[in-house]
Amino acid sequence: MHGDVRFFSLLSFLSFISLSQAFYIPGWSIKSYSDGEAIPLFWNKVYSDKTQLQYAYSELPFICPPSGRKNPGTKLVSGSKISLSLGEVLRGDRIMVSDYELTMGNDEEARYLCSHKIDRPAMRKAQAMIRDGYVAEWIVDNLPGATKYVTTDKSRMYYASGFKLGHEDYSPDTGKSTYYIHNHVDIMIRYHRAPGRDGDRGKKVIVGFEIYTKSLSAAGRNETGLPADTGIVDDGFELRMTPNVTGPPAPKYADSSYIPPFEEEPPEDDDATLTIPYTYSVYFREEEKVDWANRWDLYFKDSEDNTHVHWLAIINSLIISGLLTAVVAVIFARTIRGEIKGYKETSLEDGKIRIKPRKSAKLSGKIPEKGGVLDPLGDNDIDADGSSDEEGLEDATGWKLLHGDVFRPPPYGGLFAPIIGSGTQLLFMAVGLIFLSTVGILNPSYRGGYVTVGLILFVIAGVFSGYYSARVYKTFGGQLWQKNFLVTATLVPGMLFAAVFILNLFCWAQASSSAIPFGTLVALLAMWLLIQLPLVYVGSWFGYNRVGPWEHPIKTNTISRQIPHQSWYTKSIQAVLLAGLIPFAVIFIELLFVFKSLWQDKSGYYYVFGFLAVVSVILALVVIEVTIVATYIQLCSENYHWWWQSFFVGGGSALWVFLYCSWYYMTRLNITGFVSGMLFFSYSFLASAVYGLLTGTIGFLAAYAFVRRIYGAIKVD
Template sequence: MHGDVRFTHLFLLFLSCLSIAHAFYIPGWSIKSYREGEEIPLFVNKVYSDNTQLQYAYSELPFVCPPSGRRHAGTNLISGTSLSLNLGEVLRGDRIMVSDYELVMGNDEETRYLCSHKVDRHALRQAQELIREGYVAEWIVDNLPGATSFVTTDKSRKYYAAGFKLGYEDYSRTGRPRYFINNHVTLVIRYHQAPGKDGRQGKKVIVGFEVYAKSIEAGNRNDSGLPADIHNVQNGMELSMAPNRTNIEKYVDSSYIPEEEEDIDNNSTLTIPYSYSVYFREEEKLEWQNRWDMYFVNQEDSSKIHWLAIVNSLVISGVLTAVFAVIITRTIRGDIKKYGESALEDGKARVKRIRSPRTPRTPRRSLDKNGLLEKIDGADADADSSSDEESIIEDATGWKLVHGDVFRPPPYGQLLAPLVGSGMQLVFMAACLLLLSCFGVLNPSFRGGYVSVGMALFVFAGVFSGYFSGRVYKTFGGQRWQKNVVVTGTLVPGLLFAIVFILNFFVWAQASSTAMPFGTLVGLVALWLLIQLPLVYIGSWYGYVMVGAWEHPIKTNAIPRQVPAQCWYAKSVQTVLVAGLIPFAVIFIELLFVFKSLWQDKSGYYYVFGFLGVVSAILVITVVEVTVVATYIQLCSENYHWWWQSFFVGGASSIWIFVACVWYYFMSLHIEGFASSMLFFAYSFLACAVYGLLTGTVGFLAAYAFIRRIYGDIKAD
């Protein structure tokens, strides 16, 4: 008990240290205001598609304007230089670079020339491929992603969809595909008067950034490279090369680029002119602290479905709670009370030891005065047994029969202890992330913050991992706690890192920005081995040496009891699969929104963390109740091998979530290519494994607390 109190103090101290970190972005703070005529930098980031998991840095595309290297007036920014990114931004594939676009607060530019870029056949092929796969580009102004505006179905509100298309695909009269690149963008900057002193000085804040792209042919331009008319465009900028004169008819009305060198004119290239327009518009009704609301209007329209998900979760959890309450308040407590009252007769307790069927009563023998063996009566042998050995009521049945084996250490306990420790590490990380998200500390304006803070929490939660792993390991009778430290600190993080490292090779081969740079990999290894592993050691030392094992209310028999044959529905596999359906049903509806946000709406942002928090709380309650009920049924079948079973039952819904991922892949997604499909299934498997480890740990600890309580009540009675 004292050890638990000391650990609570350490936990509170850690939270206090965490609260002083200033890396978080709070809505309403960090406002950047601009005066009239001040230059606003525009950053280019990456291109991505809903049809693939591969992303690419926009500045590295061979068919866009290369940076000129000029310095932006009034700043230290030079076009072509990359910004320093946090860990979360790197892991999510961001590659942010200063662009050559000039935006001056309050100055409209109807048309401005950027560059004319010559591209070869290979560059055009890549451009066509990206357009065919539906890639969109992400630009950033004042930390806002450039967006295309839409209106809701009832036309009452406008909302944003981040990104703009690189181009579009069309078909000629012959049915052959033609590809057009969007080489002109109209940038609309929406501003509002700055709050406070800056507003009184005439400064403004940016509350919206819209990008509208179009394709304009290369011809019909003036000496400055500007199109004659950007409003009435007759033809777009087609991505095609002139074939050899002898094969003109072969490639007519097509953007097809021939493979054979002889089919292409010598020195053939395509010059793509780029231009842009800039407009500043005042938005009087939209405050700076609410500027991200435009990106979430579409999600708010689905709030009825979110409420339906909560009602669905409450109904399922309510039914399960009723079953749980019956078991706890009537069945178990009724049994304990019944046998406790019948144990007393005329002031004396009628008790009889319950022995294992495999170990029949063996009478004790001693030597008589002639040196011969003499049998001692069995009743006298019982009377001479150790006084601290546990006994229960003589007519005990069901779960009370396994009282002498229920706390017997499980097989492979040296593996279960590290898994439980890592699960508690994930529980701490997930709970903190959810709380920070619900309170608005983590939000889309803190780019990469969710991943960065999650990684930091996971590393520092190594203390909790070591603490719980050490205590569970000692409870199982483990002696080599240093070895347990190594297993706990390397098992789960090592497997995750190994899988991600292998996947990274495939992404590297595609030259995608999704691939983690080598320096980032080295940094992750340093965080793992130099920070997390020592923290696991500290937590394990405190849990194993200072606090020690949990005490069990009933002593374990020397010889294990034989487990009778189980019914088909009580076997491990069937129990795990059936029990996992209930938590899965609780989160299924909300899970579809998460799937859509992760795999389909990559240009959008999932921000309904309030609903997610409620559903997560109901999920935890459901996992606890399902595990306790399943464990109780298992013990009533005289099967005391509950340790691993409770862990698997708690995490069983992860199996059904992975099945849902497979179903979602084939029914809702249009992912193409081996690498993208492999990334989808690999990341889905890792996410389900992490989820299963988290919920399995919750189920294990809930079952352990439940068993300690009911057998402790028997001892008390």
């Protein structure tokens, strides 16, 4: 087995073993409850599709603050924070134990939570969040609270995660809005008989967590703060107060229904307050048709109508891939093979070709020490004396004229090698994430798991980054492999960390839960410098000193040839834009669902990983084929600067992806505010750059294998 194949196999096995304990495996984390057993309810965060800023629910100034009392039947204390995974922290989760008391099987018609007194700034905060459509996320048994809806034809039901903090009534007559806060929730817990022995003992599992909100007036409540009837909603609880100041009211407050603009500061002597009573009801209902294994299905039912769109995306991708495959097959099977065959026949007749038969490793009993997946295919090899075949290529035309220059190291090779190394690192991470998601190990139940596992895979893949970077660097004739190791370990990770840190400052300024805590930033820095950096060093040492460079089938001339004038479509910018449009056409439909999950459904419950895996495989094939075709056209134009060009062509679709993000922002999103817009475009640019780095690396590796193959074929008979 070649050196890099052995290396890849060993590291892949060790990576899987090291990560096997970190995943949520379906069926292993079932929690069953007995009748009368306490069920903890957790607060998480609030989010909106109009902004990228999230906030911790427990820190909102207009909700009941945690009392700090111990929840009956559990060891949890109200207000205590739950330990979160790295992925949960990075996605803005802030989970805390609430004061809501739920007991399996016990219905509560109405329970009093608290009466919370707020001032005018808190009220304005509530009004602003209601206006922006903020949605709260609560959690019970790892299920997010949801509202159940029925389709218009009443054929099926589906869940919409979260519940709104309030609602807004706009009066066209007055041009003013009235804001009502949802101060009462009906909590519906749906349960099913527990599987196995727990079910025989009468235990139950939770298969549904529904929340229905109401705005109940403070009038007509008894001495305990409970409304007379929670089912009757005549007058909601309006968020409105008048200033409590001495003397006659200011003209602008003459109308008690007037609500100052949000940006207007309240009077300094305005100490008016508003008391909001909070209550809740709890109901338990058995659900016979839903068991624990498929309790997440209702969260995805609203997307069933889009299944045919996913299939359309796959069919579209297959058509494009099929056409490109036919083009590549023609290039390989007819054009290149015919050119090589005709060239050899002509050279043999003229007596100009010098052919040295390959010494079979099998007959000699020797196995090459160096090699890898990028070695030439077939039975071709380098001459025993390493000499050039210029004598046999004198009458060559087209791409064959570049035999003495095609493997000339590119400019800025010291930068090219680290970029390719980082690209292989991202490739390993992407393949691992898609595989684990497709087999079900990564799923919505593993909250934040996609981010956590992605970071772990990225750090571990530092070995591959150093390995491939070192081999490419030594192939270019580099001598300072320690310098190459430092650039590889710090260039891409350092730029990503710096960008995230700067963007994080804006989130900190907004007191958003989207801001990464300082301790988490230190942990990320430690993972980078204390774990990934040594792994990159190990990979670099192994690739540079133990495996070495890739050998080229043709020796490079001392003096480079002049490149003739190039056609417009072979120039860098035009070629990248044209070639990048084809892979983009493969993924643009599926990107709609990914964007919807990331930017609109902030819960992030993207689940069609099977479709994503198929589209990703087709995308990789299309990138490979497009890069091969573009490289062949470039070589036929007698342009041997294909190294960087193949990378840019492979990653060219990243430009179209970023333009697609901009179009999505303008047509599909209602994001308002400078910070939210800046976060959207900044993270979209980073995601597009990472995608371009990954696909560009795939394109370069394909082009390199292609070039080695065709130039290795003209060397020997």
